[in-house]
Amino acid sequence: MAGWLNLSLRLRLLLGIGLGWLVLVVALLGYSRLSGENLTRHENLVHLEYEAQLVADQLTRELAERKRMLARLADAIDIADPGSSRGCATSSRCWRSSTG
DSSP, X not given: OTTXXXXXXXXXXXXXXXXXXXXXXXXXHHHHHXXXXXXXXXXXXXXXXXXXXXXXXXXXXXXXXXXXXXXXXXXXXXXXXTTSOTTTTTOTTXXXXXXX
């Protein structure tokens, strides 16, 4: 066991420099991996927020379009409001609260 400790000065210097470079490279790779994961996580969240905003905008447009279509349909059908007495005397389609 004491035999491998009897290395020459040059070999020990090269071994020390090699181990130093190895530690430096491993530290840099570890740091870049950690910072890369944080950057990726942040960019994914930004992208997901953008996608959510696009979906919300599309839903808002679709709901507005459906409301417009329902308003046009209500005008075309012209059914009286169940709570009001307007149109109930002349319309057979009027909903009556007493029937039922």
